[in-house]
Amino acid sequence: MSAVVAVIDDLREEGDELDALVSALDGPDWLGPTPAERWSIAHQIAHLSWTDEVALLAATEPDRFGDEVAKALAAPEAFVDEAADALVAAHAPDALLARWREGRQRLEKVLRDAPDGTRIPWYGPAMSVASMASARLMETWAHGQDVADALGVTRTPTTRLRHVARIGVRARNYAFMVRGITAPEEEFRVELQTPEGEMIAYGPEGAAQRITGPLLDFCLLVTQRAHRADLAVTAEGASADQWLGIAQAFAGPPGPGRPPHAEQERLR
Numbered sequence: 001m002s003a004v005v006a007v008i009d010d011l012r013e014e015g016d017e018l019d020a021l022v023s024a025l026d027g028p029d030w031l032g033p034t035p036a037e038r039w040s041i042a043h044q045i046a047h048l049s050w051t052d053e054v055a056l057l058a059a060t061e062p063d064r065f066g067d068e069v070a071k072a073l074a075a076p077e078a079f080v081d082e083a084a085d086a087l088v089a090a091h092a093p094d095a096l097l098a099r100w101r102e103g104r105q106r107l108e109k110v111l112r113d114a115p116d117g118t119r120i121p122w123y124g125p126a127m128s129v130a131s132m133a134s135a136r137l138m139e140t141w142a143h144g145q146d147v148a149d150a151l152g153v154t155r156t157p158t159t160r161l162r163h164v165a166r167i168g169v170r171a172r173n174y175a176f177m178v179r180g181i182t183a184p185e186e187e188f189r190v191e192l193q194t195p196e197g198e199m200i201a202y203g204p205e206g207a208a209q210r211i212t213g214p215l216l217d218f219c220l221l222v223t224q225r226a227h228r229a230d231l232a233v234t235a236e237g238a239s240a241d242q243w244l245g246i247a248q249a250f251a252g253p254p255g256p257g258r259p260p261h262a263e264q265e266r267l268r
Helices: 003-022 027-031 041-060 062-074 079-090 093-113 129-151 161-170 172-177 215-222 238-246 261-267
Strands: 189-193 199-202 210-214 234-236
Touching: 003 041, 003 093, 003 129, 027 041, 027 093, 041 062, 041 079, 041 093, 041 129, 062 079, 079 093, 093 129, 129 161, 161 172, 161 189, 161 199, 161 215, 172 238, 189 215, 210 215, 210 238, 234 238
Parallel strands: 189 210
Antiparallel strands: 189 199, 210 234
């Protein structure tokens, strides 16, 4: 099995897992709040539906996708919320779920059928098919975490988290750049422990700047689904420590992240 096929298979499985979480919800449950400010469960699925459709547009009609980039540049802080709000307002939960299912199936087919060497334009640099599939998996997992948290569900970590971690590591310089900070020139060492006890490593073994911790915690950190104070991810070196405070695996402006659990409890 090729690496491209493998990541597309993982993307499908990630979508199916989230689908199983939301498909049994009653209509009112869809309007329940999630950890993302102002976003209900319906907003989470609406966002995934919209981004899958935009990815499909980028892969099939790159000229029209340019219009979407222009919208993002015109309202960088608002365009994501506006797209989710519009879909939630326009669709009942069953119709929204059907739209998300159809969109991700269409995107999967396009990714599987793409010729070798295909590059897909995006909001940042153009991406390979494997990178686009990884990015869609990362988004699906991250927003699925919001849904799981809203429902009080603990998900079992899977090997699919490797894709999320890899994006987080590769996006290190972007996290600095998007905040107007000069990225460190030196490479970092990142060592992550899987739930099975295996170590996944990135960067030179002898690097002075080091990140260590559980794979799940690192993925929660770089998708900004948990505050670093609540995670067992540690840094050695000033630059590595700075990165842990700003890391993001997603394109776009810096996110607000999540407050520490102790602060959330205090505000309740």
